[in-house]
Amino acid sequence: MQRFVGLMSGTSLDGIDAALVSFDDFGSPYLEATHGEDMPTELRQVLWRLCHQTEVSFADLARAEEAFSQCQARAVEVLLDRQSLSPEQITAIGSHGQTIEHAPYGHDGGPAYTLQLDNPSRLAELTGCCVVADFRRRDLAAGGQAAPLAxxxxxxxxxxxxxxxxxxxxxxxxxxxxxxxxxxxxxxxxxxxxxxxxxxxxxxxxxxxxxxxxxxxxxxxxxxxxxxxxxxxxxxxxxxxxxxxxxxxxxxxxxxxxxxxxxxxxxxxxxxxxxxxxxxxxxxxxxxxxxxxxxxxxxxxxxxxxxxxxxxxxxxxxxxxxASLLDSESLGWPADWLEAAAFAWLARQRLLEQPGNLPSVTGAAGARVLGGVYAR
CATH class of the missing domain: 3.30.420.40 (ATPase, nucleotide binding domain)
Incomplete structure (x- = not known):
């Protein structure tokens, strides 16, 4: 059995969702545990400002990135402590990062881009885990929207x-x-x-x-x-x-x-x-x-x-x-944790060198292996 942690911080900026997903020998995923780490008020305010600024200093980005990495690391630490797991028992963390701007159509005639605030190198240092990150830009490079990935x-x-x-x-x-x-x-x-x-x-x-x-x-x-x-x-x-x-x-x-x-x-x-x-x-x-x-x-x-x-x-x-409304929890995937679980699944796809996108969804030129790997 392999275990992956998926980290997701959405556009609501309310916190970081951490999902521990285990995979059996057949590759079937199971949601083992979850933890929600509240976003500190100061960090939330900083991220909110970054999402709405046209000019940002490198120092501001660095401070926000460090605070965000610390928050991610706390989420992983609490999740593993509750399950009595060590970092060595985690195959990898799948980190989505915090979207600061998403412009798949470009801006003022410029190229398409998407920016997720993240520092997977720092997260690997803080957690002692392998980290897979930067999932979106490969799809964008292949002509896709880079979203949605779930x-x-x-x-x-x-x-x-x-x-x-x-x-x-x-x-x-x-x-x-x-x-x-x-x-x-x-x-x-x-x-x-x-x-x-x-x-x-x-x-x-x-x-x-x-x-x-x-x-x-x-x-x-x-x-x-x-x-x-x-x-x-x-x-x-x-x-x-x-x-x-x-x-x-x-x-x-x-x-x-x-x-x-x-x-x-x-x-x-x-x-x-x-x-x-x-x-x-x-x-x-x-x-x-x-x-x-x-x-x-x-x-x-x-x-x-x-x-x-x-x-x-x-x-x-x-x-x-x-349409019939169906509770996702009845299918084994509680509604609050589905996106975080998706990035645990995508991290495994990356380590297997299997595609992480659907061209029919994103419009990319073809199936692509998504994300970069940062060793523990």
């Missing part, structure tokens, strides 16, 4: 005969994986559908106490502003065919405010943002289903932090009445 993992653990499934990650941004039944020759599709918690959290934090709208309660008490919703849905991204990916570079509070009249109730704006998330997901699923000739009767498996948002799940049920 669909190949979804395909490995959720695909089954006779059933169409859609895996919906509700993190800072929403991304969707449409899985044909395993006997169908079509390749899976996966892509970002648009904003999810990133805008909901930011708007809530501006107007209420707390960093997020627990259970979607504030949004549930508001009214959807249909005119505002239509203005938001006019964003060209929502109408692009896959492959496509996005991030804070497109969807942020300044983007939202360009569509506000100034007369809206803050709570109604929150309700409208929740509705925007649900509607844009439904639009994306319809687009993908038409491309793969998938039926509307499929299993929808929400994961990520938004999978606990009852208001958002209610809105999704209204937008997708023919």
């Amino acid at each position: 669909p190949i993992f979804h395909h490995a653990v959720f695909s089954q005969p006779g059933t169409w499934r859609a895996i919906l990650n509700l993190g800072g941004f929403a991304n969707l994986t449409l899985l044909p039944p395993s006997e169908v020759p079509s390749s899976p599709l996966g892509f970002d559908t648009g904003p999810a918690n990133a805008l909901l959290d930011a708007w809530h934090e501006r107007h209420c106490k707390g960093r997020f709208d627990a259970d979607g309660a504030w949004a549930a008490g508001g009214q959807v502003d249909r005119a505002l919703l239509e203005r938001l849905l006019s964003e060209p991204f929502f109408h692009l065919p896959p492959p496509r990916s996005t991030g804070r570079e497109v969807f942020h509070l300044d983007w939202l405010e360009t569509s506000l009249s100034g007369r809206e109730s803050p709570q109604d704006v929150q309700a409208t943002l929740a509705e925007l998330t649900a509607v844009s997901i439904a639009m994306g699923l319809k687009m993908a289903s038409e491309q793969l000739d998938a039926p509307p009767q499929l299993e929808l498996i929400p994961c990520g932090g938004g999978a606990r948002n009852r208001d958002l799940l209610r809105r999704l049920s209204e937008q997708l009445p023919d």
Whole structure:
């Protein structure tokens, strides 16, 4: 048996998820243990500023990178201590890093790029483990979007005969994986559908106490502003065919405010943002289903932090009445830990020199081995 640790820090900037994934002799993965390391407030603020600056000093990047590496190392240390494991018992850590900017279409006519703040050399020193990192740029170099990367993992653990499934990650941004039944020759599709918690959290934090709208309660008490919703849905991204990916570079509070009249109730704006998330997901699923000739009767498996948002799940049920919502935990993969587990799986793929991308998802020129290896 081999053990890998996957580390994921998403666009919500709330913490680092660490997943311990073991693989049996047949290569089947099993989620053995998890730990969530809260992001220190100061580090979160620094990372937030870095995500929204056009000019950054090398010293600021170095300080943020060191603080982030220390936080990652604490997450690994706690996870291993709880399981009474030593670093020598871990084959490798798969580190996603913290996305600072993702620009698969380039910027002002320049080349495509994606930047994840990470220092795998430092993480290897701090943990005593082999580290696999920098998963995205090889796909980008091959002409892909470099995102999303989790669909190949979804395909490995959720695909089954006779059933169409859609895996919906509700993190800072929403991304969707449409899985044909395993006997169908079509390749899976996966892509970002648009904003999810990133805008909901930011708007809530501006107007209420707390960093997020627990259970979607504030949004549930508001009214959807249909005119505002239509203005938001006019964003060209929502109408692009896959492959496509996005991030804070497109969807942020300044983007939202360009569509506000100034007369809206803050709570109604929150309700409208929740509705925007649900509607844009439904639009994306319809687009993908038409491309793969998938039926509307499929299993929808929400994961990520938004999978606990009852208001958002209610809105999704209204937008997708023919879909059956399925709890990922019933399939052995709790919703909060799926992305971190994916990077443990991707680290193993790298050490096996097996592909870590799906060209049907990212648009890359072909399957590629992703990531660099940093020895313990």
